[in-house]
Amino acid sequence: MEFVEELRLKKGAIQENWIEKILDSYPSRGRDYYRTKKDEFLNPVGTVLSSRAEAIIESLLEGFDHSVLSTLLEDVIKIRAVQDFSPSQALAFLPLLKQALREELQTVERAEAWPREFEEFEARIDQMTLLAFDIYTGCRQRIYELRIDELKRLQGSPRSRRAAKESLNDPERNSREAGGYQ
């Protein structure tokens, strides 16, 4: 059997293993909720993680489609970039795919059977991890841009706003404080 065929055969198990590993990064009550609640609107985190994990594996089996993988990764990383994770924790789910892969293939000792194919597949995961790094930093940058945008909406030029601001005559007040309490 070819390596890719073997992977396809084991895809369900690898995917399940990987998703469990990803979910393990959350506190137990959160993890249970993300795992069990199937409604995409009540559980966006769990449903996005599992659906994108499945699609990522599917895509990797086909090769390395930069744009497809970018979109899929962005959906996941966007979430993890605002959760309680350090950068390394946020992206740790990607190398964990390697672990899931090895655990699931180990039973039939296939990893050793196709050293080259195996290495190639893992190289795709490495490549994806680097891509994820770009996406993560993009998300974090976006968060800071959003903070600036909020201030700009308060500090912009329309004349109607200027008048209100001019009357804020507290000498201690700095520009950051000058607005935004609705």
Next chain:
Amino acid sequence: MAERKPDEMGYYDQEELVQIDYDPPRSGWMDTPVDFRPGSWIYPGKPRHLEYLGLANPRQWSPTDDDWQLPPNWKEIIFEGMRERLDKYRTFKIFMDCCVRCGACADKCHFFIGGGDPKNMPVLRAELLRSVYRRDFTTAGKLLGRFAGARELTEDVIKEWFYYFFQCTECRRCSVFCPYGIDTAEITMMGRELLNLLGLNVNWVIEPVANCFRTGNHLGIQPHGLKDTLEFFADDIEEITGIRIDPPINKKGAEILFVTPSGDFLADPGTFTCMGYMMMFHELGIDYTWSTYASEGGNFGLFTSHEMIKRLNAKIYAEAKRLGVKWILGGECGHMWRVVQQYMDTMNGPADFLEVPVSPLTGTVFENASSTKMVHIIEFVADAIRNGKLKLDPSRNDHLSVTFHDSCNPARAMGFFEEPRYVINSVCRNFHEMPENTIREQTFCCGGGAGLGTDENMEMRLRGGLPRGNAVRFVQEKYGVNQLACICAIDRATLTTVCDYWAPGVQVTGIHELLANAMVMKGETERTLNLRLEPLKEEPEGDDV
């Protein structure tokens, strides 16, 4: 790290890979102290604002300090504060006792859904307070300690309260599902009241409160500033419609006093909503007035203490009395209506010196406001539209595909669902609802209410805004929605950011902005600009000249 090569099993073991900690804490919730990560907490209140308001323990401090400079007798203060409130507020006593931990609320909080932190489950957030209550106010807790869910009050517990009670937006989505009717927002309110006794509060709340106490609005806009602001709005309106509006300010003897959140004076896109009010009032020709003293519909006292709600809210009635108006009309705001609907009447009312509100246009009596004498502007305008008092051209909004976010407080504190939808459907022709379990009484919060709408806790806000943003993205992809309408000033500010992150391309608007763009005013020139001063029609593409 064990010596392994990359092609060996175990090389990628969780424990060894880059030696990071993948695992969340495995200790019990009572023993897991708070980690104050940047992005998840809010700057503390500045001493000068506390001093201005006469609040306890004004000082410079930061949540990341080891020593929070609590008063020496801080424990005594908290216990005394709890005792006093348990006696004074029957709801607090009941809510401390009657939870059976059924878990119905557990998965309803947007912060829990977005981040998975169990202490954001409303039941556990309440347990932070209940555990202390049990140990010192119940016999079972005194005798059995932890077996009865009781724990000692320590400085770490206070830090935990500060962290989590300022991670609750008091949106009350969880309360909808509680079979005992526990109003979890009131538990947060009590938690914050107790924290305030030690001088623990956030600047995003306490500065607006101080401003409002001094000038009448959260932003601290003084009378001349407000007058100029409204006149500049009038300039923009004149540019758009050719009609000059002269906004009445502090007009004694006017029939109606109009009060709106001050965010509408300063922050886009609320400013466009404010222009919409002015145009609507002008077109209907009603006898109303703005006030430069009661110039705030919102009430950040709600996020501080009951006493503070009362102090700020009293200004509205005092001004209504001074001006001699008949009744009060309130603008598009969220928590303002929680205050008006559920606290104002017993705190500062009944407002017997005012009259039961009657629409001067249609004769409709607003019996629901017969005690508070304060009517929501959407009810008022829905009644006007229903009775044919406004000429509308909804085709002007044809470039918009609109969805409606039920703002938490009008939805859950007022049961206010149909009127906003009626007005939206009257002024635009492409309206699409978000999924059923994310709207109406089950609506998801913006993640920035109850004084959380600042920028230093942006990660937390975006985490909390995920369920809402996710539903917006769904209608964006399915129906091409590009406009999110709402009737809350905090929403207008914070959902703009939530959409920019979770559903980029969707803009946020107040309903009166949509209305004013569709409204055909008597004597107006042909409209070429919308309220944002953007061209109404795309310029035809062609050769450059």
